[in-house]
Amino acid sequence: MNCFLKHKTLVTTLFTLTSLATTASVTQAHSFVRVKVENLSPTGGVSLTPVWVGFHDGSFDSYNPGASAQLGLELLAEDGNTEQITEDFNNNLTYINSNNESETVPSTQVGQRVDGTLGGGPITPGNKASGMFEIIDEDNTNRYFSYASMILPSNDYYIANGDPFIWDLLPLFSREVSSISFNVGLSERVNDGGSEINDFTTSAGNPLYPGLPPGQTGPQQGEDENGVNENVADPYANFLNRPADFDTDFAALDFNDETLYPNGIARITITRVSVPESSTTIGLMGIGGLFLLGASLRRRHSN
Numbered sequence: 001m002n003c004f005l006k007h008k009t010l011v012t013t014l015f016t017l018t019s020l021a022t023t024a025s026v027t028q029a030h031s032f033v034r035v036k037v038e039n040l041s042p043t044g045g046v047s048l049t050p051v052w053v054g055f056h057d058g059s060f061d062s063y064n065p066g067a068s069a070q071l072g073l074e075l076l077a078e079d080g081n082t083e084q085i086t087e088d089f090n091n092n093l094t095y096i097n098s099n100n101e102s103e104t105v106p107s108t109q110v111g112q113r114v115d116g117t118l119g120g121g122p123i124t125p126g127n128k129a130s131g132m133f134e135i136i137d138e139d140n141t142n143r144y145f146s147y148a149s150m151i152l153p154s155n156d157y158y159i160a161n162g163d164p165f166i167w168d169l170l171p172l173f174s175r176e177v178s179s180i181s182f183n184v185g186l187s188e189r190v191n192d193g194g195s196e197i198n199d200f201t202t203s204a205g206n207p208l209y210p211g212l213p214p215g216q217t218g219p220q221q222g223e224d225e226n227g228v229n230e231n232v233a234d235p236y237a238n239f240l241n242r243p244a245d246f247d248t249d250f251a252a253l254d255f256n257d258e259t260l261y262p263n264g265i266a267r268i269t270i271t272r273v274s275v276p277e278s279s280t281t282i283g284l285m286g287i288g289g290l291f292l293l294g295a296s297l298r299r300r301h302s303n
Contacts, residue, residue, distance in 0.1 A: 033172070033273065038128040040125075040183070043126075045260065045265075047153075048122065049119075049205075050080065050121070052085055054113060055113065055114040055115070055135045056141075057109055057140045060107065061164045064100050066229065069228075072084035072085030072095070073095065073158070086117070089115050094106075094164075110139070117131075122152055122208060124208065143173070144165055144167060146160070146161055148160035150204070151190055151265070156196045158191055159184050159188065159191070172270065178271065179272065181267060184268060185266060186261075190265070191229050192231075193227075199222060200215065203222070209253075213243075232256070235254050235255055236253060
């Protein structure tokens with residue numbers, strides 16, 4: 001092959017790659033959003049395990065009151081472990097079927113779900129965690145937002161949205177608003193997963209609260225309860241092995257007391273952001289690098 005044909009082949013390849021990159025950016029409507037979780041609890045109040053968040057088309061129903069918890073939610077509520085719920089979510093499963101029964105069934109999800117976990121450890125009162133996500137903002141693929149996190153200390157208390165459609169990101173996608181923010185722990189109450197008996201000798205997060213028993217030393221150490229998901233009416237009232245002065249020494253843990261928790265336990269904010277500079281830079285470097293490679297080869301062949 002002579003130099004002219006080599007140059008022609010190279011230029012054709014560069015044009016094709018550049019066209020593909022341009023086409024992808026046009027046909028794939030993506031948005032970047034930042035999700036921030038702030039713990040609003042008072043000093044000495046409850047903490048959160050790293051928070052699982054997911055974007056979907058409304059097909060992921062994590063729980064319903066009166067139904068038992070699926071394994072992914074159970075592991076999250078008992079140990080703060082998000083691995084199973086992440087696996088189920090990315091396998092396009094839902095946890096509650098059309099008859100309000102707890103059953104892991106395939107969803108009607110079309111396209112790609114997006115999820116992640118915020119925070120590298122307990123999110124204690126006054127602290128926060130955040131993360132950036134690239135989501136699809138067309139065809140309703142990632143239109144709805146779900147979250148879940150274990151409450152510390154507890155055996156299987158958690159916060160989550162049981163209604164998969166309640167947090168609709170369409171106003172964010174349509175540029176009507178730049179962020180969506182809501183508080184957790186008021187209208188969306190703390191739940192008891194019903195999977196493990198409430199007992200301070202086997203509860204998680206105890207070391208964060210000096211004066212409580214040592215608590216669990218490994219996952220799933222509590223005795224099975226075989227119950228169902230339900231709102232917590234009186235926090236810690238039914239826990240076994242409560243310290244004698246629990247109601248006074250740990251009064252700040254009463255997350256249903258609106259004088260202590262006037263804004264709930266946490267605030268979640270989802271903000272639309274510009275394309276991260278690193279992503280833009282990488283994309284431009286990728287295309288620019290191809291042309292630099294072409295120029296280098298042309299110079300090499302002309303010498």
